[in-house]
Amino acid sequence: MNKRRLNPKQVPDPDEPLWRSTLRVAMPLNLSYIPIGLACGILLHAAGFNTLLTGLVSILIFSGGAQFLIATMLTINSPLLSIVLMLFFLELRYALLSSSLSPYLKGQSNRFLFFFAVSLNDENYAINYLKFATDKKWTGKEALMVEHYSLLFWALSNLIGSLIGSALKIDLGIVNFALTALFLYMIVMQIKNRLTLLICVIAGLLAALCMMIVKSTLGLVISTIIASLIGFALESTLRKYLPESHWLWKLRSPGAKKSAVEGSDGK
Amino acid sequence: MTTVNTWTTTQHFWLVILGFFVAFAPRFLPLMLFTKREIPEWFNEWMKYVPVSLFTALVVKDIFIDSATYQVMFTQIPEMLASVIVIVVAYRTRSMAISVIVGLLGVFLLSLAL
Numbered sequence: 001m002n003k004r005r006l007n008p009k010q011v012p013d014p015d016e017p018l019w020r021s022t023l024r025v026a027m028p029l030n031l032s033y034i035p036i037g038l039a040c041g042i043l044l045h046a047a048g049f050n051t052l053l054t055g056l057v058s059i060l061i062f063s064g065g066a067q068f069l070i071a072t073m074l075t076i077n078s079p080l081l082s083i084v085l086m087l088f089f090l091e092l093r094y095a096l097l098s099s100s101l102s103p104y105l106k107g108q109s110n111r112f113l114f115f116f117a118v119s120l121n122d123e124n125y126a127i128n129y130l131k132f133a134t135d136k137k138w139t140g141k142e143a144l145m146v147e148h149y150s151l152l153f154w155a156l157s158n159l160i161g162s163l164i165g166s167a168l169k170i171d172l173g174i175v176n177f178a179l180t181a182l183f184l185y186m187i188v189m190q191i192k193n194r195l196t197l198l199i200c201v202i203a204g205l206l207a208a209l210c211m212m213i214v215k216s217t218l219g220l221v222i223s224t225i226i227a228s229l230i231g232f233a234l235e236s237t238l239r240k241y242l243p244e245s246h247w248l249w250k251l252r253s254p255g256a257k258k259s260a261v262e263g264s265d266g267k
Numbered sequence: 268m269t270t271v272n273t274w275t276t277t278q279h280f281w282l283v284i285l286g287f288f289v290a291f292a293p294r295f296l297p298l299m300l301f302t303k304r305e306i307p308e309w310f311n312e313w314m315k316y317v318p319v320s321l322f323t324a325l326v327v328k329d330i331f332i333d334s335a336t337y338q339v340m341f342t343q344i345p346e347m348l349a350s351v352i353v354i355v356v357a358y359r360t361r362s363m364a365i366s367v368i369v370g371l372l373g374v375f376l377l378s379l380a381l
Contacts, residue, residue, distance in 0.1 A: 028362060028363040028364045029363060031364045032363055032364050032367040032368075035367070035371060048273075048274060048279070049279055050276060050279075053276065053279050053280060053283060056280075056283055057283045057286070060283055060284075060286070060287040060290070061283065061286050061287055061290045062290075063290060065325070066286065066290060070282065070286065072334065074274065077273070080278065080281070080282055080285070083282060083286075084282070084285045084286060084289060087285075087286050087289050087290065088289040091289055091290040091293050091294075092293050093293075093317075093321050094290070094293045094294040095293040095294075095296070095297050096297075096314060096317040096321070097294075097317070097318070098293070098294050098295070098297045098298045099297040099298075099301055099306070099310070099314055100311070100314035100315075100317060100318075101298070102297060102298050102300075102301035102302045102306060103301075103306060103311065105298065105302050106302050107302070108302060110299065113295065113298045113299055113302065114295065116298065117291060117294040117295035117298050118291060118294070118295075120294045122321075122322075125318075126318065129318070173378075174371065174374050174375050174378065175371075176329070177329075177346060177349065177370060177371060177374045178367055178370070178371055179329070180325075180326055180329040180330065180346065180350065180353075180370070181349075181350075181353045181366055181367045181369075181370030181371065182363065182366075182367055183322045183325050183326045183329075184322075184326055184350055184353045184354055184357060184366070184370070185353065185357040185363050185366040185367065186318070186322050187319060187322045187323055187326065187354075188354055188357040188358050188366075189357070189361070190318055190319040190322070191319065196316075196319055199316055199319060199320060200319055200320075200323050203319065203320040203321075203323040203324055204323045204324070204326070204327045206324075207323065207324035207325075207327040207328060207332075208327050208331055208332060208339050211328060211332050211337050212332075212337055212338060212339060214337075215337040216337070217328070219337075220321070220324045220325065220328060223320070223324050224317060224320045224321045224324050227316070227320035227323075227324070228313055228314075228316035228317045228320045228321075229313065229316075230316075231313075231315070231316030231319075231320065232309070232312050232313040232315070232316055235312065235315075235316075236309075236312065
């Protein structure tokens with residue numbers, strides 16, 4: 001890891017306008033939003049949402065998970081209060097995500113933070129967190145642009161999905177898997193050492209256990225808090241008493257981009 | 268596809284508005300608070316493990332948890348196999364778009380075959 005391979009694609013072009021360089025960062029996400037957004041629009045249409053409201057929900061809530069949840073709960077005729085409550089627990093995780101981004105957004109105005117918070121979601125969080133951690137030149141402005149690009153692609157895909165919803169018949173279970181694949185990708189990108197891998201396994205087991213006990217997606221919130229605390233406790237204990245422990249060894253990945261590997265070296 | 272829900276558009280509208288507030292508050296309040304004052308170091312160290320724990324929980328929910336009964340199920344064989352494929356592809360290519368597309372193709376072909 002001492003000698004970094006320079007990938008020609010990674011060399012930033014100083015003349016490239018900002019809107020293009022941020023679009024390049026956001027593009028893989030934008031593209032993967034198209035099938036998910038289409039699916040979400042189709043689902044919302046099936047749940048009785050009209051096209052205008054589908055656009056509104058994609059902009060105001062902007063969360064694949066929440067919109068899929070709305071669609072599912074509407075088709076089983078859940079009462080308004082219980083849908084909102086479920087949404088609340090589902091969205092509670094963003095408190096953790098936005099806290100973890102806050103060190104990088106110090107000194108920004110409340111107005112900026114408002115717009116940043118409105119268009120924050122799981123996927124653009126993952127991109128921005130990685131960029132903030134690895135790219136010194138990455139600021140709130142670029143991060144907000146990535147968020148807006150993803151919002152644009154998301155809202156448009158939802159609208160189109162809603163429009164073709166009545167015309168097309170597809171297996172929604174399969175389309176739903178796009179979201180799962182996206183999360184799997186992000187897990188793989190997060191795993192930097194053996195300890196993270198262990199936490200991953202613990203988090204999975206805890207999630208199943210918590211959801212069986214709580215019988216709602218609140219179990220996801222509980223298991224996330226417990227698993228991340230276990231990771232935090234294990235890492236600080238290992239660093240204190242066993243700094244040479246093989247659990248802290250880095251995992252190498254073929255085709256790893258420079259940016260993806262660099263992050264944890266600093267501290 | 269037939270509409271099974273009996274809600275009116277006004278009800279949908281209020282759902283979206285209420286949903287906005289419960290979605291916005293947890294995204295905004297921590298940002299507001301923690302960009303103004305110092306976050307304790309231990310909090311940052313803890314937050315490092317949040318994304319991986321959360322994403323794993325979401326994947327487990329999608330693949331192994333029955334959304335109606337909240338019981339563990341091992342019946343979604345195409346999804347389970349496709350997940351393994353996605354992990355391998357993500358690990359080797361590090362590309363989000365390729366991972367998602369291969370995953371979708373995989374689950375589609377596997378559910379045809381199985």
